[in-house]
Amino acid sequence: xxxxxxxxxxxxxxxxxxxxxxxxxxxxxxxxxxxxxxxxxxxxxxxxxxxxxxxxxxxxxxxxxxxxxxxxxxxxxxxxxxxxxxxxxxxxxxxxxxxxxxxxxxxxxxxxxxxxxxxxxxxxxxxxxxxxxxxxxxxxxxxxxxxxxxxxxxxxxxxxxxxxxxxxxxxxxxxxxxxxx
Numbered sequence: 323x324x325x326x327x328x329x330x331x332x333x334x335x336x337x338x339x340x341x342x343x344x345x346x347x348x349x350x351x352x353x354x355x356x357x358x359x360x361x362x363x364x365x366x367x368x369x370x371x372x373x374x375x376x377x378x379x380x381x382x383x384x385x386x387x388x389x390x391x392x393x394x395x396x397x398x399x400x401x402x403x404x405x406x407x408x409x410x411x412x413x414x415x416x417x418x419x420x421x422x423x424x425x426x427x428x429x430x431x432x433x434x435x436x437x438x439x440x441x442x443x444x445x446x447x448x449x450x451x452x453x454x455x456x457x458x459x460x461x462x463x464x465x466x467x468x469x470x471x472x473x474x475x476x477x478x479x480x481x482x483x484x485x486x487x488x489x490x491x492x493x494x495x496x497x498x499x500x501x502x503x
Contacts, residue, residue: 335378335379339374339375339378342387343371343374343387343391345387346387346388346391347367347371348462349388349391349392349462349463349464350367350370350371350391350392350395350462351363351364351367352457352461352462353392353395353396353454353457353458353461353462354366354367354370354395354399355457356445356453356454356456356457356461357395357396357399357453357454357457358399358402358403359446362402366395366398366399366402367395369398370391370394370395370398371391373394373398374390374391374394377394386468386471388464388468388472389464389468389469389471389472390472392458392462392464392468392469392472393471393472393473393474396454396472396473440495440498441491441495444491444494444495444498445457445491447494448487448490448491449487451473451483452483452484452486452487452490453487454473454483455469455473455480455483455484455487456484456487456488456491458472458473459480459484460484460488466480466481466484
């Protein structure tokens with residue numbers, strides 16, 4: 323098999339890894355979008371599958387793939403968050419909006435984006451535990467038991483975090499609607 327951490331070429335194990343993990347890619351992407359800001363979600367998904375593949379090659383395979391991938395994704399997101407806290411603030415380079423010359427009305431585009439934008443901003447203001455519970459159960463369609471396994475907490479704790487997070491999210495979105503009306 324080779325030294326640990328060295329990725330082999332295509333093999334039976336490679337194919338088996340893909341068969342087992344690719345069905346969970348949408349779940350991992352949905353979780354990554356809620357765990358990291360902006361366009362970092364795709365990088366987080368890629369890093370999650372790379373770490374999972376390395377573990378797979380080293381014969382550290384799970385009984386259940388989805389909670390395993392969710393745990394890897396969450397741990398990588400936390401690690402990225404900690405490393406960002408140690409770095410100076412980076413300002414994104416503004417890119418020119420290519421859609422300005424399109425026939426679509428910019429006001430319609432802005433109104434369509436407001437609700438999704440408001441939900442995303444509201445999700446980011448929730449405490450991490452609540453945001454992760456909502457992302458796993460409501461957005462990634464994971465069972466409460468699987469989410470509990472991925473988060474390393476009891477089922478009751480996940481249910482509590484879901485309830486509090488949903489209630490806080492509903493309150494924030496109601497306030498946002500009142501402000502924009």
